[in-house]
Amino acid sequence: LPNRIRKSDVVVIGGGAIGLAIAWRAAQRGLGVTLLERGRFGEGTSRVAAGMLAPIAEARPTEQPLLHLNQASVKAYPGFADELSEASGMDVGYLRCGTLVAARDRDDAEALERELEMRLALGLPVSRLRASEARRLEPALAPSLRLALEVADDHAIDPRLLTAALVEAGLRAGARLRAGAEVATVEVSPRNRVSGVRLTDGEVLETEHVVIAGGVWSEAIEGIPHEARVPIRPVKGQILRLHDPSGAGLVSHIVRIAGSYIVPRGDGRYVLGATMEERGFDTAVTAGATFELLREVIEVVPGVSELVIDEVSAGLRPATPDNAPAIGPTSVHGLWWAAGHHRNGILLTPITAEIVAGMLVGEQRPELAAAFAPARFARGAAQSSTRRDRLMPVGA
């Protein structure tokens, strides 16, 4: 039925974790919500994500506003997971596993000492473990281990269970969730106000509010005035999913080593990641990346050799020019961003949904979110549009 007109209070574009959570939260607040997903729910970047909730292990001293946002979201996670689990009737795979950061050699150990000092200076709860102490916590760690940091509060969630539960909770809350619905254009009136969205099949949905939560695919959406655009580039991450035929127990913490990590699911399944590559929209799995990930993790947890490989895949993290998310309204009335979460999409899902749903019903922007206003990219928008044309043909 092309060209029929539908009316929603808010249209959310993007059916990954962020978009689905916003749709759920907005519907809970009484809004008439339609979510449009070009493919299937949760099958873009969310499906590939490992699901580490690791603001402390990943803290950078130069990114304090992001650290605070991350910490607020991680603090909200237990309640969010419980509520979502109850609202959906589904397990969301939240695992209080804690994290160990491992040093394999003297260079790693020196770097880790600096990481420890930085975190202590920021008042973050980390502790230094001698190799023997770390191996008491995780006997599968290699004898060659030099040093470890314990980050007791960095946990994990299974993003595939999370998105499945968000779909169910959103539907139960009354949101209209549509898969296979690709947005061509956001329609903006001459008075600089959102009036609707037009799908690629010609269908038009009337609405006064549009939330762009399309991750790396957000840039393909036409009709957004330059001053309200957020440049987003894909950062490729290759990742392996494995399981232990002898059951759970190889490692019970997330173990991080330099650029790599192994995340336990608690049931004998593990996720091993991840590369950081700037290669446009390429999602090929390469021999070199698989080799390097296995090499780093097997060196620190030799028992990983015995795990069975279930899946090798690559996802595209959506990154803005400053690698921090764009959350909130723009200079176009009714046009909102909730995208560009880079490495922190799953982690920031609860707080992003809370902020956006709250502001949609008229709440003030929380102080915490001030640094993430989309307006900070207003000047670079024209430039970004050029880059997009180079990286991604229309329709890709």
Add this chain to the structure above:
Amino acid sequence: LPNRIRKSDVVVIGGGAIGLAIAWRAAQRGLGVTLLERGRFGEGTSRVAAGMLAPIAEARPTEQPLLHLNQASVKAYPGFADELSEASGMDVGYLRCGTLVAARDRDDAEALERELEMRLALGLPVSRLRASEARRLEPALAPSLRLALEVADDHAIDPRLLTAALVEAGLRAGARLRAGAEVATVEVSPRNRVSGVRLTDGEVLETEHVVIAGGVWSEAIEGIPHEARVPIRPVKGQILRLHDPSGAGLVSHIVRIAGSYIVPRGDGRYVLGATMEERGFDTAVTAGATFELLREVIEVVPGVSELVIDEVSAGLRPATPDNAPAIGPTSVHGLWWAAGHHRNGILLTPITAEIVAGMLVGEQRPELAAAFAPARFARGAAQSSTRRDRLMPVGA
């Protein structure tokens, strides 16, 4: 239609490369052939095989009868491939690529010098290449290369194209090829003569000749008297399939390194293998095996890092106690074996089919095949039956 009776001159059990080739060749000689495959054609061990035709690179001085059989088959391959291609109207993926055996370090180089001497003593056509000469032939070889052997006559075929063409050629020659038809029992009369086979669904096929070409699954067939059984154990091989997004040209020869190899398909696709593991019927792909295969091959051909992984899989080589195949008749009249080809199944497909089809129509056993008579396992048969019960529950 259970329990109906069908009559064939010969029933071939097993729809891999060996069984399909026998069915084709036997039908060409005017026999009424029915082939029974428990799953789908060519989707067992044949589907995983790399397809190296490498009797010279793999020659062992203690296995001269096998070397001669291998050489006869490799000599028959060009004609076999041409005839099959014409009979089926399909490309069979035969590639005259030649083989380089590479030495990475001094230990490898010393071992390779001994391999060279052994082959020269056996009169095999191999040549010693300095690293610079090898890199002139294959510029992608690592600068750290120490030495290489060139085996100009060891080529490759694509086993998936081979089995697809054999299905088509067999059908065109009038063979009855049945997928999804699992044999429960070979029926042997009190006069020690094959009378038919019974499928797991109860159907009975009358026949005076049964050829067992079921690879590692042959041992699940009931009803074969102990003195006519061949013990076959699975030897697991893990393997990777990759492609080069920039097209063909990374390597044009098969490159072998210690236990690993990379086989080019000539079109930018590559096969990288393979482990040798005795783990029963396990076909899991493990992190450790993938890591080791990539490590060995990337060390010698660094450009493999850039290849895209299309498939990781594991197959089961069918191995007899002496690791040589069982080809020919048994003490039970009408019961034949064509199984246990271990690493050489694809290589030995032409000669095995020729020998079995010829003997089925009354030709003498060729001298070449004398060492591979199934009777050499007659004494060990009872023992094998015990091992099978341990490794593989009935129906596995």
